[in-house]
Structures are given as C-alpha cells and as structure tokens.
Amino acid sequence: xxxxxxxxxxxxECLFRRTPDYNFLHTFGCLCxxxxxxxxxxxxxxRSSPCVFLGYSSSHLGYRCLDLKSDRIYVSRHVRFHENIFxxxxxxQVTSSPVPPTPPTYLPSLNPPPSFQPTTYQTGPNHNPIxxxxxxxxxxxxxxxxxxxxxxxxxxxxxxxxxxSNDHYAGTGSPSPxxxxxxxxxxxxxxxxxxxxSSAAASPVSTVQTSPSTASAGLQLCVDLSSYPLQHLPGTGxxxxxxxxxxxxxxxxxxxxxxxxxxxxxxxxxxxFSRVVxxxxxxxxxxxxxxxxxEWHSAMREEIQALRANITWTLVSFHPSMNVVGSRxxxxxxxxxxxxxxxxxxxxxxxxxxxxxxxxxxxxxxPVIKQATIRLVFSIAVSCGWKIHQLDIxxxxxxxxxxxxxxxxxxxxxxxxxxxxxxxxxxxxLYGLKQAPRAWYTRLxxxxxxxxxxxxxxxxxxxxxxxxxxxxxxxxYVDDFLLTGSNSFLLQRLIQLMSxxxxxxxxxxxxxxxxxxxxxxxMGLMLRQHKYILDILTRAxxxxxxxxxxPISTSKATIMPDPLFSDATLFRQIMGALQYLTFTRPxxxxxxxxxx
Amino acid sequence: MHxxxxxxxxxxxRILRYLRGTTSHGLHITRSSSFALHGFTYADWAGSVEDxxxxxxxxxxxxxxxISWKSxxxxxxxxxxTEAEYKAxxxxxxxxxxxxxxxxxxxxxxxxxxxxxxxxxxxxYLSANPVFHACTKHVEVDYHFVRDRVAKKEIQIRFISS
Numbered sequence: 001x002x003x004x005x006x007x008x009x010x011x012x013e014c015l016f017r018r019t020p021d022y023n024f025l026h027t028f029g030c031l032c033x034x035x036x037x038x039x040x041x042x043x044x045x046x047r048s049s050p051c052v053f054l055g056y057s058s059s060h061l062g063y064r065c066l067d068l069k070s071d072r073i074y075v076s077r078h079v080r081f082h083e084n085i086f087x088x089x090x091x092x093q094v095t096s097s098p099v100p101p102t103p104p105t106y107l108p109s110l111n112p113p114p115s116f117q118p119t120t121y122q123t124g125p126n127h128n129p130i131x132x133x134x135x136x137x138x139x140x141x142x143x144x145x146x147x148x149x150x151x152x153x154x155x156x157x158x159x160x161x162x163x164x165s166n167d168h169y170a171g172t173g174s175p176s177p178x179x180x181x182x183x184x185x186x187x188x189x190x191x192x193x194x195x196x197x198s199s200a201a202a203s204p205v206s207t208v209q210t211s212p213s214t215a216s217a218g219l220q221l222c223v224d225l226s227s228y229p230l231q232h233l234p235g236t237g238x239x240x241x242x243x244x245x246x247x248x249x250x251x252x253x254x255x256x257x258x259x260x261x262x263x264x265x266x267x268x269x270x271x272x273f274s275r276v277v278x279x280x281x282x283x284x285x286x287x288x289x290x291x292x293x294x295e296w297h298s299a300m301r302e303e304i305q306a307l308r309a310n311i312t313w314t315l316v317s318f319h320p321s322m323n324v325v326g327s328r329x330x331x332x333x334x335x336x337x338x339x340x341x342x343x344x345x346x347x348x349x350x351x352x353x354x355x356x357x358x359x360x361x362x363x364x365x366x367p368v369i370k371q372a373t374i375r376l377v378f379s380i381a382v383s384c385g386w387k388i389h390q391l392d393i394x395x396x397x398x399x400x401x402x403x404x405x406x407x408x409x410x411x412x413x414x415x416x417x418x419x420x421x422x423x424x425x426x427x428x429x430l431y432g433l434k435q436a437p438r439a440w441y442t443r444l445x446x447x448x449x450x451x452x453x454x455x456x457x458x459x460x461x462x463x464x465x466x467x468x469x470x471x472x473x474x475x476x477y478v479d480d481f482l483l484t485g486s487n488s489f490l491l492q493r494l495i496q497l498m499s500x501x502x503x504x505x506x507x508x509x510x511x512x513x514x515x516x517x518x519x520x521x522x523m524g525l526m527l528r529q530h531k532y533i534l535d536i537l538t539r540a541x542x543x544x545x546x547x548x549x550x551p552i553s554t555s556k557a558t559i560m561p562d563p564l565f566s567d568a569t570l571f572r573q574i575m576g577a578l579q580y581l582t583f584t585r586p587x588x589x590x591x592x593x594x595x596x
Numbered sequence: 597m598h599x600x601x602x603x604x605x606x607x608x609x610r611i612l613r614y615l616r617g618t619t620s621h622g623l624h625i626t627r628s629s630s631f632a633l634h635g636f637t638y639a640d641w642a643g644s645v646e647d648x649x650x651x652x653x654x655x656x657x658x659x660x661x662x663i664s665w666k667s668x669x670x671x672x673x674x675x676x677x678t679e680a681e682y683k684a685x686x687x688x689x690x691x692x693x694x695x696x697x698x699x700x701x702x703x704x705x706x707x708x709x710x711x712x713x714x715x716x717x718x719x720x721y722l723s724a725n726p727v728f729h730a731c732t733k734h735v736e737v738d739y740h741f742v743r744d745r746v747a748k749k750e751i752q753i754r755f756i757s758s
Contacts, residue, residue: 375664456702458698517622525625528620534619543616549614552607565601571608585621586655591610593651595611
C-alpha cells in the first residue's frame with residue numbers, strides 16, 4: 001500500500017523497483033464465469049455458469065467462486081469477471097422494500113449475539129451462507145474501493161476490527177453497489193450474526209478458513225489471527241498475488257480503536273490478552289511461565305526481599321572447586337477455606353539433590369514430634385482444661401545457620417547485573433538443602449533451651465517449660481508449633497519471647513494441624529481427618545463408591561498367582577496416605593498393615 | 597508394597613469403601629479424671645498367607661483416650677498362638693514403658709502400675725510365671741538351631757507316614 005513516508009509509493013515498489021501487479025484483484029461479489037471443464041464429468045456439459053466472486057483461495061493461485069445454481073464453491077484460475085454486475089444486489093432489490101436500510105456506519109451492537117452460527121459453505125441450497133459473513137466487512141471495502149480502487153483492500157478483512165475501522169473511511173467514499181450487498185445480507189438474515197461485531201470479527205475466519213469451524217473456535221481464532229503477523233495467515237502466505245498486500249494489516253493494527261470497542265469485541269480481545277491481564281488460576285511449574293504474570297513476579301520479588309533482609313547469602317566469585325547447587329522457584333496459590341485465592345506465594349528452593357555428602361553436608365537427621373506424643377499432650381490439655389495455641393513460623397528454614405559452605409547459583413530472574421558470574425554463598429538454610437531441617441532444628445533447640453525450655457529425653461521435639469507449679473508443653477513439627485500449658489499468662493509470655501526471635505504468627509486455638517481437623521466438643525476435642533479422607537477417595541476415584549461396614553474381608557485370602565496391579569504408583573500413594581490416616585483412625589490400622 | 601497385585605488393590609478398595617461410609621469418624625479426646633495407662637494386646641496366629649507370620653498389635657489408653665496403637669507383622673514365625681500373643685504383649689509393654697517415660701518427662705505422675713490386657717491365658721501365665729520363660733526360650737532357640745543345621749546341610753529332615 002502506498003504510504004506518505006515513502007513518497008506515496010508502496011514498500012514493494014521501493015524494494016523491487018517495479019509496481020506491484022494488481023491485475024489479479026477483482027471486485028468482491030461481482031458476477032463471474034469460470035472455466036468449469038475440469039469439474040465436469042462430460043465434455044458436453046456447459047463450460048461455465050454464472051458465479052459470484054468470493055475471494056482468493058488459500059491454497060491455490062486461483063479465485064474462489066460460488067456457483068449460483070448449485071451453491072457449490074469452485075476454485076479456478078480461468079475466470080472472466082463482470083465487475084459491474086452483482087447478482088445478490090438483485091435479490092436485495094426484490095425483497096428489501098419494507099426493510100429499513102442498515103446504516104452504512106454499521107455501529108456494533110452492545111449485545112452479544114444470541115446464537116452464533118458457524119459460517120460454513122456446505123449448507124443447504126435454500127440458505128445462502130455467504131452473505132452474513134461477507135456482509136460485515138463490506139463497509140470497509142467499500143470506501144477503499146471507491147477512494148483507492150487499486151489497493152489490495154481485500155486483506156482488510158483479516159482484521160477483526162475492520163468493521164469498526166470503517167470510521168476512518170466513512171464519508172470519504174460515495175455509496176456504491178457494495179453497500180447494497182451489505183443491506184441484502186442484513187435483510188436475508190434478520191437478527192442473525194450479521195448484526196453483531198463479534199460475527200463481523202469472525203467473518204475473516206470464514207474467508208481464510210476452508211473448513212467449517214464452531215462458533216467459539218471461530219471467535220477465538222479470529223482474535224488470535226488478528227494478533228499474528230499476516231504472513232502466518234493461511235489465506236495470504238501463498239496466494240496473495242501482490243506482496244504489497246501484506247503490509248495492509250500492519251497499517252491497520254495501530255489503528256485498532258480499542259477505546260471504542262464494544263463490550264462484545266472487548267471480550268473477544270480479552271481472550272487473546274488473557275495471558276497478561278487475567279490473574280493466574282493455576283500454579284506454574286517453571287520460572288518462564290510464572291514470569292509472565294505480575295502476581296507471580298511480585299511474589300518472587302517479595303521472597304527475594306525477605307531473603308535479602310535476612311542476609312541469607314553473599315556473592316562470591318566462582319571457583320572451580322566449589323560444588324555449586326542450582327536453585328529453582330516453587331509457586332503455590334494459597335487459598336482460603338472457601339477456595340478463593342488468598343495470596344500468591346513464590347518460594348526459592350535449592351536443588352539439594354546435587355549436594356555431595358561430606359562436602360556440602362554431613363548430618364541431616366532432624367526429629368519431628370511423634371504421633372503418640374501429640375495425642376498424649378492433647379489428652380492432658382483436655383483433661384486439665386488448657387488452651388492449645390497453634391503457632392506458625394514464617395520462613396522457618398531461613399533461621400537455620402549453615403555450618404558447611406554451600407554455594408548456589410544466582411536465582412533465575414534475579415541475577416545481579418553487575419556480577420552475573422558470581423555465585424551465592426549461603427549462610428542460612430534454604431528449603432531443598434539436605435541439612436536445612438537439621439540446621440533449623442538446631443537453631444530452634446538452642447534458642448528454646450536458652451529461654452528456659454527443657455527438651456524431653458524420649459521425644460526430642462517436645463519441649464517443656466516449668467516454673468513452680470506451672471508447666472507448658474511445646475510440640476514442634478518443623479515450622480508448626482503447638483503450645484499448651486497451665487498458665488495462660490505464661491503462654492503469652494513465651495509466645496512473645498519466641499516472636500522476638502523468629503517471625504511468628506499465633507493462629508489462636510488449634511483447629512487444623514498437620515491435616516487434622518481439631519474440633520472442640522462438650523466432652524473434649526474431636527480429631528478428624530475428614531478432608532484428608534475425601535482427598536484420598538478422590539485420588540483413588542472412589543468418591544461415589546458404595547460404603548461397607550468393615551475395612552477388611554473376614555474370609556482368608558488364598559495364595560493364587562495374581563496379576564500385578566497396573567498402577568503401582570497410585571497404590572503406593574494411597575497406601576502412604578492411608579498409613580498417615582491411622583493418626584486418628586485406629587480402626588483401619590490392622591487392615592492397612594495387612595495390605596502393606 | 598514393592599509389587600502390588602490386583603488382590604492387594606482389591607483390599608485397598610475395601611478399606612476405601614469402609615472409609616467412604618465413615619468419613620466423619622475421628623478420635624474423640626475426652627476429659628478423664630484418671631491419668632493411668634492401660635493397654636490391650638492381641639495377635640492373630642499365622643495370619644499371613646505368604647509366610648505364616650503372625651500379626652500383633654496393641655492399643656494403649658491414657659485415661660479413657662486411646663493415644664497409641666500399632667499393628668504389625670511379627671518378625672519371627674510363632675509356632676503357637678501363645679507365642680504370637682506373647683510377642684505382641686512384649687511389643688505393647690515396650691510402648692507402655694516408653695509412654696511412662698514420656699509422662700515422667702511431662703511431670704504427670706501416675707500412682708498405679710499400667711495394666712496390659714491379653715486374651716491368651718498361656719501368654720498371661722508366661723508373663724507371670726518365670727518357669728515358662730525357659731520353655732519358650734528353648735522353643736525359639738531350638739527352632740533357629742534346627743533351621744541353621746538344615747541350611748548348612750548338617751542334618752536332613754525326612755517325612756515318615758504315621
């Protein structure tokens with residue numbers, strides 16, 4: 001297309017030093033006769049029949065024409081055009097007298113189409129499928145044709161905004177027969193998709209797509225197509241006879257009147273931009289996926305700031321003797337109990353599996369609280385009427401101090417631009433490092449002993465604080481704490497002491513601990529794993545199974561050659577979950593143990 | 597666990613079906629006036645179809661609340677139900693002793709000695725009567741002794757019809 005920048009010449013002309021050949025282009029919708037001999041079985045058939053010119057084939061150097069008699073589409077190179085005769089204009093003149101003419105500005109309706117019919121060419125003989133799809137972009141073509149008759153305006157239909165961009169052309173051209181074609185379309189399909197911008201947006205699809213598409217797919221595709229460079233379009237890559245035509249959408253795209261979009265068009269455009277705008281609803285696996293979203297990016301920034309605030313690492317120059325551990329991001333959507341999103345959490349973890357024993361770490365064992373201890377302390381607290389506090393340590397592992405020298409690559413996305421080749425020497429433990437739980441436990445143990453706690457000898461994750469007749473118990477499960485005791489003032493004092501050392505949250509009375517729902521009753525406490533059971537049943541696909549009264553068959557199994565179960569991983573997952581379920585369910589203990 | 601078969605999966609499904617009907621069941625921790633421990637032990641004799649090992653188990657109460665339980669296949673083959681029960685009893689006693697230590701750490705003192713309930717008279721007698729200790733010891737050691745000799749081919753065992 002000629003532009004002012006190039007002194008009213010087209011880029012094609014600048015590039016190839018010759019004017020592009022526009023002879024291939026013809027007026028849309030005009031009468032034409034094409035050479036039908038290759039399609040006929042007998043040589044005595046008519047060589048041609050009256051057709052309507054539809055467009056250009058996406059896969060041939062040829063014209064697509066609709067046979068008016070048989071409603072069939074032919075593709076041929078050998079076509080005679082009668083560019084002043086428009087067959088569908090006649091039908092409009094016959095039928096449209098009582099119908100008010102559609103405004104040529106073609107304002108988009110705010111209402112979405114009630115039903116959007118996919119535009120296909122393989123429809124019945126009485127229904128002319130071409131018109132609704134052909135009509136909406138016609139106003140765009142009309143002024144272009146009238147003002148710049150030789151421009152390759154047919155490419156304009158490839159933009160879904162073409163119907164809206166006619167504002168740019170309205171008034172510049174005089175009414176032409178094409179406008180009647182538009183009116184005839186609206187007449188023949190009253191209330192149909194032709195009235196709506198979404199169908200107008202979809203119409204390019206029907207011209208570039210040779211196969212019928214569903215409404216939603218068509219809608220999606222047309223928006224996607226609009227955001228692609230034109231050479232990706234099947235309809236233009238090969239058959240466009242004029243290379244200059246390729247520039248047309250590049251001209252059109254900046255003009256997309258986004259502010260003037262109707263809701264329907266805005267909705268379609270939102271589909272193509274959803275990657276950027278809408279909040280992510282699933283957890284990405286890799287950094288590159290997450291980095292596209294602002295939510296994840298800010299979550300990662302928060303994590304990095306927390307790490308920097310704790311002075312968890314220093315940058316040192318790389319030495320070949322160092323065993324450098326990789327790192328990656330883990331993303332988690334924290335949800336409330338009703339399923340709504342509470343916050344986006346990004347966590348940097350080390351790839352601890354590349355650590356070498358003896359160099360990067362020595363001891364890794366870290367104790368956790370035993371189940372019997374939890375139940376015993378619960379029982380004591382209930383019997384004595386004590387309140388059980390649940391505490392949560394924020395970034396627990398970052399409090400652990402590493403004894404060993406651990407080097408790690410700079411985290412993806414947050415590489416120091418001044419020192420990109422340096423590696424981080426970690427001073428604090430990090431999720432993923434082999435010794436991280438141990439480092440955290442050691443740190444916690446030292447602190448608790450320093451403020452007067454005493455570690456139990458038989459369960460080292462149980463800490464006891466006793467002053468006179470008052471006594472407090474602290475149960476530690478990595479970063480989940482349970483604190484109970486005879487004196488509530490003493491408990492508050494201990495929580496204050498601990499929060500002065502660690503970033504700590506008091507969650508109040510325990511209600512959900514290690515996946516166990518704790519509910520207070522008139523008699524005491526009820527420990528349930530209701531949600532956990534439902535999760536197991538869902539994972540096994542047995543949510544709707546028929547219940548039985550006993551967990552195991554009373555008949556003794558016989559030894560028979562038995563085929564191996566196909567999904568051993570699922571079996572092990574379920575068994576592991578069932579073993580944890582015995583925390584509150586002694587009744588299945590025997591049955592679970594028997595299967596293992 | 598290392599090679600699950602279809603019958604294993606059928607057993608798992610049975611457990612899941614049981615759970616489906618009892619999803620709201622849980623552990624009720626009730627107020628109790630007594631801080632005494634008492635436990636129950638039990639064993640099925642030669643319950644395993646693969647190796648005839650027995651499964652033993654125990655359940656320990658603190659007051660009226662069950663706090664510790666276990667069910668597990670015994671490491672050695674019991675030649676009598678008394679032997680199987682006796683091993684389960686021994687496991688239960690180990691657990692009760694551990695819980696006693698824990699209670700001492702928690703500064704909860706119980707006046708009475710823990711009571712273990714066992715449904716096998718023979719095992720009860722065995723625990724009470726030191727005379728029988730020698731007998732069971734003899735049986736177990738003898739059993740391993742015979743197997744050791746057979747494995748080393750120092751002795752042969754042959755069948756003779758009665």
